[in-house]
Amino acid sequence: MRRDHFLVVGRSCVRRSRWQGTLLSLSCALCAAACGNDDDGSAADTTGANGGTSGGAGGSAGSGTGGSGIGGSSATGDAGSGGNAGNAGTTSSGGAGGSGGDGGAGGSFAAGGTAGAAGAGAHPPEFTDGQDIFRYDTFGDEQVWTDVLRMHEVISEAVSPSTALSVGLKVDAEALPEGILEEVDLDDPATTVALLGLDAVVGLRARVEDGVLVSVGITCALCHSNVDDSVMDGIGKRLDGFANRDLNPGAILALSPFYADEEAQEVLTSWGPGFFDPRFNQDGINHPVLIPSIFGLADVPLETYTGDGPISYWNSYVAVTQMGGQGQFFDPRIGVEVFQSPDRVTPQLPALYDYQVSLETPAPPAGSFDPDAAARGQALFEGEAGCSDCHRGTALTDAGMRLHAPEEVGAEPLTAERSATGLYRTTPLRALWQHPPYFHDGSAATLEAVVEHYDTHLSLGLEAEQKTDIVEYLKSF
């Protein structure tokens, strides 16, 4: 299949990568448009290895201000110094604004560090509030979803609300005028276009002119928001931070004529609901992971299943290389280097970070676990079963102190091997009741299966009752 254009990369202005010439092709015509000005006011190419800060070059176009750097934690997270990484760094002073360029791009990403925000240039961001950015900012990814994937045409022609709901898309009931659902035809694609015009489809953002869908892009909320189903299945109030495990990103992408060939269809339809492969278009390996919930991360210094970097590091990676947003991302550890100017991602990262760490873990439903058994389970978790050797501290993770080899925890090795660290982060345990299955690959269907896995792998020799007690404790997070 044409991996070079998978989601985004073909139009990224990639100057150097291990895939140069093939996977991350420069051949895309649109790249020229996106990168035309890449010598003017472009990135200060500073790297902040070991969590240093890289300041952005000042924007140009006359009014550029210096970029504010936001420091990332050390990529290896030594000594837990990465707590609340992303905003903890020093503010760098901006570089001198170039003259005559368009908005200056921010400093590029270092290993584990985050980039400086772009100088205020000719392209002020559409959103500044973190919640708005999370819900509505496409970072210009219409360049992929509309221009390349033609999803606006696919939706107008063939995606009724019923179809949209069947691939896991959610509808924000609060964006709907009263009574509208009783009046519309949920089997008519025109209704989907109308819903998009109301900004009511979670994670999709569209422009509708005279009833015609002219462009569509995606936002962070597509994968990391759900709804409370209060109106009907798939329609309700937004629940930001909740993984959308009904969402079938592969099935959605497979609707695009761009992926009509058999090989693409085979890959995309192999993922299934709740899974996405955020590295497939980088390394060509088809090995998806579960979409995680992103609440309760305030005390977690390293993000992703493999602890690749702090929140803003990964946000930038996904926005640029997966969503197709216009921006820049640089990490020599994985050989990815993307520059697009102006950078519409980097300036959004600080506010986006603040919003993410404000998302709190939802409490378990009343009566959903047995408190006495949970208390016994806690004693085992912290004692005999040894869980708290790794799941410790407020977020129940030792991320920031160390990561773990796959064989330590009995996890499949490939996901780790593909990542920047080669290791797994101890998953911070949050609202476990809310998101089965478990582990990065969903290999444990239930919490019972999780405990069974550890009992076998770590030869714990737990009695049946002890296992049940630990499960009750896990339900209480």
Ligand code: HEC
């Ligand atoms: C197409 C679906 C998709 C979209 C869109 C998406 N993500 Fe993710 N996100 C994922 C997947 C899959 C992972 C797991 C990757 C991993 O850990 O290797 C993830 C991981 C994360 C994590 C790390 C969670 C943890 O436990 O460490 C954060 C934070 C995050 N995403 C935030 C965002 C933000 C902010 C955006 C928008 C810029 C975004 N995501 C867009 C699918 C998505």
Ligand code: HEC
């Ligand atoms: C050696 C360190 C270590 C020990 C000991 C350990 N864990 Fe884990 N735990 C991890 C790692 C690493 C992961 C991520 C594995 C993956 O995603 O494949 C994880 C994942 C989990 C998850 C999945 C969370 C989710 O949201 O998917 C649960 C639940 C869990 N552990 C519970 C336990 C329990 C219960 C024990 C004790 C019986 C335990 N762990 C012992 C390191 C450890």
